[in-house]
Amino acid sequence: MAKANVKEQIVTTSLQLLHSKGFNATSVQDITDAAGVPKGSFYNHFSSKEALGLEVLQRYTEGVGQLATPLQDLSLAPRQRLQQYFERMIAGNASNCFHFGCLLGNFSTELSNQIPAMRSAMRDAYSGSVAALAAVIADGQQDGSINADVPAAELAGFVNDAWQGAVLRAKSEQSSEPLERFVRMVLGRILT
Amino acid sequence: MAKANVKEQIVTTSLQLLHSKGFNATSVQDITDAAGVPKGSFYNHFSSKEALGLEVLQRYTEGVGQLATPLQDLSLAPRQRLQQYFERMIAGNASNCFHFGCLLGNFSTELSNQIPAMRSAMRDAYSGSVAALAAVIADGQQDGSINADVPAAELAGFVNDAWQGAVLRAKSEQSSEPLERFVRMVLGRILT
Structure with missing residues (x-):
């Protein structure tokens, strides 16, 4: 596999x-096994698991950014x-x-107190x-x-924060209900 | 140390x-080292780290329950x-x-997809x-x-869910502001 493809x-x-x-439940070995690449190749591309985590967070945030395109669609009314x-x-x-939650929220609870660079990246993503x-x-x-x-x-x-809470609860309930309640409350009572 | 005291x-x-x-970032060894007890004694008291996690969640929930006593104080107006x-x-x-977050929220994101018994205990706590x-x-x-x-x-x-989201954000920001905003919004706009 070419070097860029391995990464x-x-x-x-x-x-x-x-x-x-x-x-923390995922080891470098888990990753290289699942990716089908030699374990040693990991450190050709990433200085540490933390460095990989930051790149994964960035990739995830880009994906969420694509989901957010309706927010920029001025042909639609704000609501x-x-x-x-x-x-x-x-x-x-x-x-x-509803089993995975939001990677940003997951990393917020799991890593905010562990990896300062991750916390900083999460702050930027929330901003x-x-x-x-x-x-x-x-x-x-x-x-009006x-x-x-x-x-x-x-x-x-x-x-923003209430959404994260709803996703966290949806993950623990394995149900869409907290997310649907979030929309009912936000569009029906808060942003009215 | 007596057996009950070790536990x-x-x-x-x-x-x-x-x-x-x-x-997942805490090993049994970390726990027994910090507790100052022999590693072998852990398994005299807990069948697994998961079993300990459930007991810790219960202990934490009891503590939160004590914080919630004002909710039962009928001498106060509801708000x-x-x-x-x-x-x-x-x-x-x-x-x-604001560095630790809520144990219940932390476990929700970290363990909901890993330990079914924990998910069930969290559902009960949220209920x-x-x-x-x-x-x-x-x-x-x-x-009225x-x-x-x-x-x-x-x-x-x-x-309930919005609180969890505010705590998650407070942890990532290491700031009280998301919690103070939660109170302003909940008492100033939602429960009015």
Whole structure:
């Protein structure tokens, strides 16, 4: 396998393993076995498992960014943008039967107190999500479809965190219900 | 050390270690070293690390239950009960500088897909929290201090999950701000 392909194979395999099993429950040996590459090749591409974890987080965040394209779709009304975004995010969770949760949330609880560079990357990822949500909420406040009594950034921060909580609960319940409740509450009571 | 004391020493030490470092990042050796007991003694008391994890989760849940006593204090108005409960929960997180998160939330993301018995124990713990919140919210709906347009159980489920999300974010930000925002939003906009 060409060198670039080995690296890509390791990242792709790790994304699946770290998402489903977690960071500390997955060894470098698990990864190289699942990727079908020699264990020694791992350290040709990554200085450590932490370095791989950061690359996996970045890859995952890019994927979530693609799910968020409805937030930028100005042909839709602000609340419709949010509705479509949440639907896509729920479908993403449904693709693994709500068993995996959000990699960002998983790493937040598992690694925030273990790997400072990971915590920093997670902060950036959350900032990006909150900014994208806040822009849509501000549009809704501008056109009167969302109550403007609370600043958009405050609402967006709360909604971002509440989503993470709903995903965490959906993972522990192995059910879509917490995510559906999140949408009912956010679009039916909070962003109204 | 007497046998009962060894077990208690292991549980107390593990509660601290599993909360701060996580389940999979902590080995039985880490636990017995920190507890100052022989490694072999671990298996006199626990059939596995999973069995210890379940006991630690139960111990933690009992502690959270003690923090929740304001929810049962009928001398307070319903919204005051909630306010005092949230203040206690924030103080609990502040005691470790927001670095540890909630053990229940941490285990939800780390272990839901790994240990079925743990998932089942977490479901029970969440059910208990939601029921306690729902009872207070229902009281508030009864006396008119909380809007009754959404059933108390729905509101309580959402608030429970949003709290977990706020704690997760507070852990990744190492800051109280997500928890303070949670209280502002829940008492200022959702349960009004």
